[in-house]
Amino acid sequence: MRRRECFSVLAATGTAALTGASGAYAEISFPRCTREEFSFPVNAIPGGRTIRLGMIGDIGHTDMILRDLSSVPNVHLTAYSNRSSDGPVAPGVRVYREYEEMLEREELDLAGICLPYFRNAGAATAAAERGLHVVMEKPVATTLNDLSVLKDTVIRKRVRLTALLGMRFEPPYQAVRERISAGDIGEPILATAQKSYKFGRTRPDFYRVREQFGGTIPWVGIHAIDYIHYTTRLGYTRVAAMHGNMCHPEYPGVEDHAGILFRLSNGGTAMLNLDYLRPESAPTHGDDRLRVIGSEGSLEILDGGSRVECISTSGIHDIELPRRKLFFQDFISELRGEGNHLISPEEPFEMTRVSLMARESAERGVALDL
DSSP states (O other), X not given: OOHHHHHHHHHHHTEEEEEOTTOOXXXXXXXXXXXXXXXXXXXXXXXXXXXXXXXXXXXXXXXHHHTTGGGSXXXXXXXXXXXXXXXXXXXXXXXXXXXXXXXXXXXXXXXXXXXXXXXXXXXXXXXXXXXXXXXXOSXXXXXXXXXXXXXXXXXXXXXXXXXXXXXXXXXXXXXXXXXXXXXXXXXXXXEEEEEEEOOOSOOOGGGGSHHHHOOHIIIIIHHHHHHHHHHHOOOEEEEEEEEEOSSOTTOTTOOSEEEEEEEETTSOEEEEEEESOOOTTSSSSEEEEEEEEETTEEEEEEGGGTEEEEEETTEEEEEOOOOOOXXXXXXXXXXXXXXXXXXXXXXXXXXXXXXXXXXXXXXXXXXXXX
């Protein structure tokens, strides 16, 4: 079969073609991740018992875990591995060079994983294999093969995994979700999102290598993919994407711009634009936006997330923003059996799957069914 014919068949069947670290092509069927697959009970950790946390790596959004430790009772940072610096850690925290030794020696309940992105899935799989719950950087894998192995391990070992998809916890996205759920704009039909970041003077060396970085769509775009899904409560059924690197040749592993077009599960459309081109003179590092228009009105996050405007049959008005939720505290509450985490068990896997398929669409120059 000629290559073009092969990709046409793969797109029609929902089977993705992907490139591994060796550059060789492989075929893998990876269907949608569903809540039913993760409906198994996990072992709750009683509120009076200390949760022993082992951190693996310090790259990415580690502050989403460590910043909130002081506000979450009975969670203790027990050990730390794979640190990129030799700076001090909290008193009593045992330090290891590699996570394999830490997992072997320590009695832990929870692993926090923030390694260079291509290594996160392997560390999470190793932690889950030992029966540890996992809180980790997104995407939870940079290849569909790694995603499949991690998903199978989490289900087999019946542990809870969440990813640092923190934007859905922010007040404006909470407000948009609440007002869509209340029917303020009718049925959501079109969502448009923006993720624009400064690239900065330097980036870690692994950003230079595509197989190590994993791609801008899975690293940056996954946030917008997630908050569109979260606010509208809709899934994705088809994707067409483009990306490239025009201004950062010294980092060939990074795309500095991307555009993604999705078909939503209700027949609507979502459009995302991503870039690492935000001028250094801009007042903020990032410029994140969301607008959802429905059958009876629209909701739009404005002024850097400080307000949400609603246009509906009742007129134009700003939506009151709720209090910000704490990601790590929210996750620990579920592990304690005290409520449901804002990120359901299948969503880290499904959002990663969709972002990797979007990346593949851009790489292959074809639309893919999801």
